[in-house]
Amino acid sequence: MGRSEWVLERLLVRATAAVAESAGGRWRRIGLEGAGGLDWRPGSHVRVRVGELTLRSPRDLLRTYTVWDYDGDALELRVLEHGEGPGTRWAREVEPGTPVMFKAPEGRFTPREGAPGHLFVGEETASVAFAAMARTLDGPCRAVVETGDPADRLPIEADVTWLDRGTASAADPARLVEAVAAQEGLAPGTVAYLAGEARTCQAVKRHLLRERGWPRRDIVVKPFWTPGRRGMD
Numbered sequence: 001m002g003r004s005e006w007v008l009e010r011l012l013v014r015a016t017a018a019v020a021e022s023a024g025g026r027w028r029r030i031g032l033e034g035a036g037g038l039d040w041r042p043g044s045h046v047r048v049r050v051g052e053l054t055l056r057s058p059r060d061l062l063r064t065y066t067v068w069d070y071d072g073d074a075l076e077l078r079v080l081e082h083g084e085g086p087g088t089r090w091a092r093e094v095e096p097g098t099p100v101m102f103k104a105p106e107g108r109f110t111p112r113e114g115a116p117g118h119l120f121v122g123e124e125t126a127s128v129a130f131a132a133m134a135r136t137l138d139g140p141c142r143a144v145v146e147t148g149d150p151a152d153r154l155p156i157e158a159d160v161t162w163l164d165r166g167t168a169s170a171a172d173p174a175r176l177v178e179a180v181a182a183q184e185g186l187a188p189g190t191v192a193y194l195a196g197e198a199r200t201c202q203a204v205k206r207h208l209l210r211e212r213g214w215p216r217r218d219i220v221v222k223p224f225w226t227p228g229r230r231g232m233d
Contacts, residue, residue: 012049012101013038015075020094023078025151028091029068030077032100040070042132043110043193046077047103050090063087064224066128067105078128078154109195109222111137116187120158121180121204122196123147123170125224127154129195134158140187144179146170170196171227173203180204181211191218198223 019031047062063086068076079091094100111118111133120130120143127145134141134157141158148165161183163175192208194201201223208214 011103013046013104015100015102017094017096017098017100018074019076020096020098023154025149025153026081027152027154028077028079028081030079030091030094030100032075032077032102033073035070035075036073038070038075038104040067040075040105041110042067042136043129044105044107045109045129046075046105048077048090049101050086061086062103063090066132068128068132070105080125080152107222109193109220111193112191112220113137115139115189115191115218117190118142118158119180119183119186119190119192120145120156121176121192121194123165123176123200124152124154125170125197126195126222127156129222130158130193131156133193142183142186144176144183146176146179171199173197173200176200177203177207180207189218191220193220193222195222196224198226 013035015032015035017030018033019029021029023029045064045066047064049061050063051061065077065079068078081088081091109129117140118137123146130143131154143156143158143160145160146163146165147153150164153162161179163179192214194204201221205219205221208219209216
């Protein structure tokens with residue numbers, strides 16, 4: 001084992017898969033036990049080791065997943081199956097009793113407490129973060145979420161506008177921008193959380209800034225993927 005692989009091993013949390021099952025549509029529910037004492041905030045993510053250590057870069061062994069929920073010991077993921085990359089293979093093959101290693105929760109895409117309202121915008125890859133964040137907020141929450149198939153809709157505790165993409169590209173921002181433009185009655189100071197495909201996030205951000213005069217400080221952006229980006233499979 002090389003030094004980089006040894007360092008990676010030292011950084012990872014060890015847990016055991018207790019649940020591995022379909023959560024509807026392309027989603028897999030994966031529950032991990034024995035992960036006590038983690039510092040988790042809704043919206044944060046873990047980086048799961050999805051392959052055996054080899055001489056490749058350790059980055060190739062990790063895939064990033066937003067945490068669906070955490071109760072202080074058991075950590076739950078919702079993983080979207082797409083393509084045939086290492087992340088999808090891991091999600092399909094993991095089963096109860098399988099050891100799982102991951103980096104502790106991290107990330108700044110978390111809810112802003114005390115805001116007069118919250119607006120979540122993105123496609124299905126962002127819906128895990130949106131659901132985890134919306135569950136913890138007391139103020140009014142809206143969401144505009146696009147999916148390729150209604151079966152991929154996850155429950156989000158918000159007033160949700162669902163968009164059906166069908167077979168169109170998830171990297172086309174037009175539908176989400178149009179749906180956001182149609183939103184009325186948002187309270188001043190509402191925080192917008194934009195996540196998912198990178199170019200779509202930027203298109204929605206431009207609309208909010210230029211067309212709606214949204215304060216830049218009230219827009220939080222977290223691009224998860226874009227076509228052709230290594231490590232998103």
